Amino acid sequence: MSEIQSILMFAFGFIIISIASERLGDSFARLRFPLITGYLVTGMLAGPFVLDLITVEATERLGFIDEMALGFIALAAGGELYLRDLRGRMGGIAWVTAGLVVFTFLLGTLTVYLLAGMLPFLEPFGPAGRLAVALLAGAILVARSPSSAIAVVKEVRARGPFTNTVLGVTVISDVVVIVAFAGAIALAEALLTTAAFDFGFLGLLAAELGASLAVGILLGRLLGVLLGLRLPWRVKSVALLLCGYGVFFVSKQAGHFSEEHLPWEFLLEPLFVCMVAGFIVTNRTAYRVDFDKLLHDTGPPVYVVFFTLTGATLALDVLAETWALALILFGVRLLAIFLGASGGGMLAGAPARHNRISWLTYITQAGVGLGLAKEVAVSFPGWGESLATMLIAVIVLNQVVGPPLFKWALQRAGETHSRADGGEEGKSRYALVFGLEGEALTLARQLREHDWEVRIASRRAGQRLEEVEAADVEIQPIAGIDLDSLKAVGADRARAVVGLLSDEDNLMLCELLYEHFGTENMIVNLHDRSYLDRFRDLGVLVVDPGTALVSLLDHCVRSPSATSLLLGLDPEEDLVDITMRNKSLHKAALRDVRLPLDVLVLHVQRGGRLLHSHGFTRLELGDRVTVVGSEESIDEVRLRFAS
DSSP: OOHHHHHHHHHHHHHHHHHHHHHHHHHHHHTTOOHHHHHHHHHHHHSTTTTOSSOHHHHHHTHHHHHHHHHHHHHHHHHTOOHHHHTTOHHHHHHHHHHHHHHHHHHHHHHHHHTGGGOGGGTTOOHHHHHHHHHHHHHHHTOOOHHHHHHHHHHHTOOSHHHHHHHHHHHHHHHHHHHHHHHHHHHHHHHHTTOOOSHHHHHHHHHHHHHHHHHHHHHHHHHHHHHHSOOOHHHHHHHHHHHHHHHHHHHHHHHHHHHHHSSSOOOOOHHHHHHHHHHHHHHHSSOHHHHHHHHHHHHHHHHHHHHHHHHHHOOHHHHHHHHHHHHHHHHHHHHHHHHHHHHHHHHHTOOHHHHTTGGGGGOOOOHHHHHHHHHHHHHSTTHHHHHHHHHHHHHHHHHHHHHHHHHHHHHHTTOOOOGGGOSGGGOOSEEEEEOOSHHHHHHHHHHHHTTOEEEEEETTGGGOHHHHHHOSSEEEEOSSSSHHHHHHTTGGGOSEEEEOSOHHHHHHHHHHIIIIIOOOEEEEEOSOGGGHHHHHHTTOEEEOHHHHHHHHHHHHHHOHHHHHHHTTOOTTOEEEEEEOOOGGGTTOBGGGSOOOTTOEEEEEEETTEEEEOOTTOBOOTTOEEEEEEOHHHHHHHHHHHOO
């Protein structure tokens, strides 16, 4: 069997196992474990130490998958480093990042060096060799997980200075750790080969990092050109993965060439190159949104195959021998994070209540840490796999324990917001419907399907007991249209009020709402067009049954898809108005506001004028922005635009 046939056979078998891994990951997610835990477990079960479905030979032949995925993960990490989001808080971020890096690296390195006797694969090593291994372990322990942090923040809809600092530190840490790892791996190679540590060595390291930086900038520019081409997204995804693999290939070739023709080996740092490229695309090209979407669409299958293959390559026999040190390292890392976050926070002048809990947000590890561990396994055949296995065990522990503690810390900081708390004017999704007509119950039920709290208020509730008793919506009798009755049904907290009464009663209702509660979203069903101007003076949205049907049919003919969206016939899309009250976004261009990828801004209403929006439209406080997208994404926009 030829080598190509062998690789194809292993690849097809691995694809089948990866499909099963994705299913098992979903099962772990339902049990509130991270998805990657399920992928790693599947890989371990299918690997050579359990079922042997993925053999040792297969893991070696499928190494190119590792390199593609590692390049993608580094590109995604660089893409998270969006400078606009970090401005104004770089001082605090820098102090906390420095504290975390210093304490974690020093304590991690010292622990591995002192306890090297507990690791069987380090028995042949002398002090210099053990120091080299300890430096590599200490650098990897510094890594964090931007993707996990962002997922938790979105889940609890967190916002505020504490959240902003945590996200900034998490992203910046992964930049620092890759640079630190490049230095550690170069120093480890020098120690293991007994090369002299002199200024020439430092110059070579600086040259390697400088060359990696230049290649990363060039790759970022090339990716910008790729994103600007009119190609299907799947073609762009494949090209992105090939670029990641190409960086590893070029790095290997540069190493081989320099080793043969130069007095020293010159190496590029692939992960650093890819992270720089991702940073350039996000901050120095016009394709940040396209890059985000491409990463978002390509990421899930990449993570499945990478973490499944990582699980299969875990040396479970080594893990059985080193689990005690893995637990010790886990505990030491927690201590280092506590010291670093607390110390950095105090130097940055962070509030004491934040300093007490901030360390809980920096525990999680995932993609970059695993990528660095895998790079150790590739760079140092033999003992590298054993060290990687032990470090991956620590990373898995951090990934299991970290997200729940992160969520709890955000709650303690008071920066989480449940769905009921979000929305314009600080009001919950509560709607009042006045009138017990046929449309009232239907409207109330439909709003409830969109997670609104709905109450019907009627003066005739006592006369229509059969309908009231049979209704699945709360119906509250009211004495009349007066201020006391409105307060009794909670009109002061209603985000929307619908009037299905007579025109006279509707007008009285809207005047009370306007004068006493400042309700902005008022809707009435019009009967007599002579009332139209009086309703409009109050900012009421008027539905005229006499013209509504004809207008609706007209739009159905001219724009059926838009009309379907307006009527709510597409269950995956919604159309809403959101008021912009976030001071930090005042005068920000829409293109610079990181909205979800599936959200489209239709127009902006400002001071009674309708602005047809584009990327350069600058938001102002009080703007009413009309957006279309999924309900989950629209909720994220509400949070983004909240004060």
